[in-house]
Amino acid sequence: MSFPPFALPASRFPLPGEFVFATAQYESGDWDSAPLVPANLIDSLARYTSLPVAPTGAIVALASDDLFRFPLVFLTGHLPVRFTEAERTNVRRFADRGGMLFVDDHNHDIDGAFHKTAVEELTRAVGPLSQLSNTHPIYSAFFKFPDGPPNTSHELNGWGDNLVHSHLLAAMRGDRIAVLYSNKDYSSEWGYHPDNKRFLAIDNTKFGVNIIVYALTR
Amino acid sequence: MVAIATLLWRAIRPPGAAGVDVVRGDLQRALARWTRAPATEMRVVFDAAPDPRTRDWLHALARAGGSVRWSSSRPIGPAAVVAEPAAKPNGTTRVRLVSASGEAVSVADDAGAIDTLPRGGAREMELGAVAGAVRASGATFTATSEARDSVVLRSVLVLGAAGWESKFTIAALEERGWRVASRLRVAPNIDVTQGPLGAIDTARYAAVIVLDSTAASSSNAIARYARTGGGVILGGRAARSFAGVSPGRVGARVAGVAGAVTSAAPRSGLGGFPVSSPGADAVVLESRDGVAMIAARRVDAGRVMQVGYDETWRWRMAGGDESAAAHREWWTRLVAAVAYAPLVPRASGMTSIDETPLASLVDALGPPTPMDGRLATPRDNSRVTWMLFVLVAASLLVEWTSRRLRGAR
Numbered sequence: 001m002s003f004p005p006f007a008l009p010a011s012r013f014p015l016p017g018e019f020v021f022a023t024a025q026y027e028s029g030d031w032d033s034a035p036l037v038p039a040n041l042i043d044s045l046a047r048y049t050s051l052p053v054a055p056t057g058a059i060v061a062l063a064s065d066d067l068f069r070f071p072l073v074f075l076t077g078h079l080p081v082r083f084t085e086a087e088r089t090n091v092r093r094f095a096d097r098g099g100m101l102f103v104d105d106h107n108h109d110i111d112g113a114f115h116k117t118a119v120e121e122l123t124r125a126v127g128p129l130s131q132l133s134n135t136h137p138i139y140s141a142f143f144k145f146p147d148g149p150p151n152t153s154h155e156l157n158g159w160g161d162n163l164v165h166s167h168l169l170a171a172m173r174g175d176r177i178a179v180l181y182s183n184k185d186y187s188s189e190w191g192y193h194p195d196n197k198r199f200l201a202i203d204n205t206k207f208g209v210n211i212i213v214y215a216l217t218r
Numbered sequence: 219m220v221a222i223a224t225l226l227w228r229a230i231r232p233p234g235a236a237g238v239d240v241v242r243g244d245l246q247r248a249l250a251r252w253t254r255a256p257a258t259e260m261r262v263v264f265d266a267a268p269d270p271r272t273r274d275w276l277h278a279l280a281r282a283g284g285s286v287r288w289s290s291s292r293p294i295g296p297a298a299v300v301a302e303p304a305a306k307p308n309g310t311t312r313v314r315l316v317s318a319s320g321e322a323v324s325v326a327d328d329a330g331a332i333d334t335l336p337r338g339g340a341r342e343m344e345l346g347a348v349a350g351a352v353r354a355s356g357a358t359f360t361a362t363s364e365a366r367d368s369v370v371l372r373s374v375l376v377l378g379a380a381g382w383e384s385k386f387t388i389a390a391l392e393e394r395g396w397r398v399a400s401r402l403r404v405a406p407n408i409d410v411t412q413g414p415l416g417a418i419d420t421a422r423y424a425a426v427i428v429l430d431s432t433a434a435s436s437s438n439a440i441a442r443y444a445r446t447g448g449g450v451i452l453g454g455r456a457a458r459s460f461a462g463v464s465p466g467r468v469g470a471r472v473a474g475v476a477g478a479v480t481s482a483a484p485r486s487g488l489g490g491f492p493v494s495s496p497g498a499d500a501v502v503l504e505s506r507d508g509v510a511m512i513a514a515r516r517v518d519a520g521r522v523m524q525v526g527y528d529e530t531w532r533w534r535m536a537g538g539d540e541s542a543a544a545h546r547e548w549w550t551r552l553v554a555a556v557a558y559a560p561l562v563p564r565a566s567g568m569t570s571i572d573e574t575p576l577a578s579l580v581d582a583l584g585p586p587t588p589m590d591g592r593l594a595t596p597r598d599n600s601r602v603t604w605m606l607f608v609l610v611a612a613s614l615l616v617e618w619t620s621r622r623l624r625g626a627r
Contacts, residue, residue, distance in 0.1 A: 017381065017383075017528070017529070019381065019382075048405060049380075049404050049405040049408075050379075050403070050404070050405045050406055051379065051380055051381070051404060051405075052381075065536065068532075068535040068536040069532070069535070069536060071382055071385070071386075071531070071535060094535075096542065097534055097535050097541075097542045098385075098386055098389050098534065098535070098542070099535065141410060142404060142408075142410070174392075174393070176389070213380060213404055213410060215385070216380040216381055216382065216384075216385055216402075217380045217384070217385055217400075217402050217404075217410045217412075218385065218388075218412075
């Protein structure tokens with residue numbers, strides 16, 4: 001079995017106390033469509049914070065018990081998503097126990113296959129998604145985003161559904177986010193080699209740091 | 219004439235001391251009689267521990283100068299029950315019960331039975347709701363208690379680095395109703411904060427949880443907080459910065475048993491830093507393979523607990539079906555064990571609280587005294603009165619008959 005760059009199987013992470021960025025592997029669709037995102041966010045976390053972070057991300061199967069070793073899991077893809085029963089059960093348990101699933105629509109297409117099927121599946125697993133207020137603490141967990149989720153170049157260029165999505169969606173457990181859902185295609189926005197960050201006037205992965213810090217503190 | 223005079227005398231004479239009066243069974247008439255005319259020595263034989271009213275009445279007779287002695291027809295079981303508010307935010311009442319007699323004890327409140335201890339013994343239980351008083355009843359006693367205070371619970375302060383342990387510790391406490399303030403280090407001089415933050419003192423916080431070394435700069439303030447009555451929990455390696463107040467030193471890290479978080483002993487699957495060399499005044503609360511994992515000690519007016527586990531979140535996330543609830547309950551119990559929780563008396567209409575029936579009886583009347591000789595039945599003065607009345611009536615009848623017969627001649 002081969003793994004994308006910057007990611008290793010979940011079983012390779014026995015270290016205590018280290019944050020490990022985990023990407024969800026699911027049976028349907030193209031779970032590995034954004035292989036550079038983990039490395040980029042790990043780089044940003046190490047760059048801006050003093051949190052101990054594993055230099056390599058992990059890949060964790062949604063249906064596996066290893067899922068519960070990584071309380072923040074990133075899930076992305078372009079293709080239709082159909083969870084297996086084991087995946088659905090695990091996602092529900094994961095959310096109920098306090099885990100946070102960050103789902104990004106790599107299609108950036110509100111009528112697209114990923115969005116429709118992923119929302120359906122997530123609703124079945126954890127309950128309905130609703131708009132997340134743009135004053136939610138996740139927008140001030142580390143960097144300040146007073147206008148809510150930062151727009152992506154793909155939105156501004158009119159790609160995908162030609163919409164600038166003003167809100168993220170979320171399923172809550174109490175006052176905590178259990179599932180954070182984005183149509184903004186951060187998978188494309190953050191999908192570049194970390195070394196190329198130096199060519200950006202403004203680091204566009206800062207919101208990714210907020211998501212991780214929020215997950216680690218709330 | 220003598221009988222009439224005697225009757226009149228008995229009716230108007232002042233009460234005076236009688237001799238030895240021994241009573242068993244129903245005491246109410248004897249108590250009333252002794253109150254009017256105390257006997258020189260009042261002896262009581264109980265079948266069971268008397269209710270507080272009877273006991274207090276006898277105590278009053280003794281304090282009024284009478285000699286009250288008691289014994290029991292069978293051994294009265296020593297027992298105690300106490301109900302008090304638990305230092306938890308969900309309003310639970312903690313009931314502690316002990317009975318040393320070996321007899322069955324049933325526990326009930328005004329709403330009905332709660333539990334039964336077939337052979338007595340000791341039991342501590344936490345009740346979500348209690349209707350009225352809690353009664354523990356055995357064959358020879360009924361002990362009664364009621365929570366007479368309410369507890370004041372302030373926020374819990376969590377200090378540490380941002381991470382899964384801090385996140386899930388806060389979550390566990392909040393889900394159980396605690397108000398939590400936190401200061402979590404994310405980067406040098408950058409903290410993520412939550413809730414009311416201010417000086418660390420007992421006016422603001424019920425407990426402070428220090429999860430790692432990031433709060434080392436506050437160690438003096440936290441130690442002072444503990445000495446003034448606050449509760450402190452030192453997690454993982456945090457105790458290294460609190461040498462003056464920590465129950466022990468921080469041992470070398472031990473790994474958890476792989477896969478054990480889903481077992482019946484889930485904490486054996488957690489790694490951590492054992493409590494090494496616990497102090498003489500420290501109490502080891504939990505051990506694993508002979509190594510202390512949790513220990514606590516009193517520090518002046520406060521309590522400090524050292525918890526070796528540094529990844530309890532794995533228990534919650536990866537444990538069995540009940541692991542999230544168990545993790546919540548476990549953290550709540552730890553905090554409740556050290557929390558500064560002042561009590562505020564609340565109005566109570568309860569007047570028959572009797573938490574220690576036998577001890578209170580001994581306290582009121584002294585230890586039991588073996589009875590010498592046969593038990594007498596209560597002296598019944600009404601029989602003498604009746605006999606005198608019959609004598610007077612018979613005399614009148616004889617006198618009347620005599621006069622009638624004299625007139626017939």
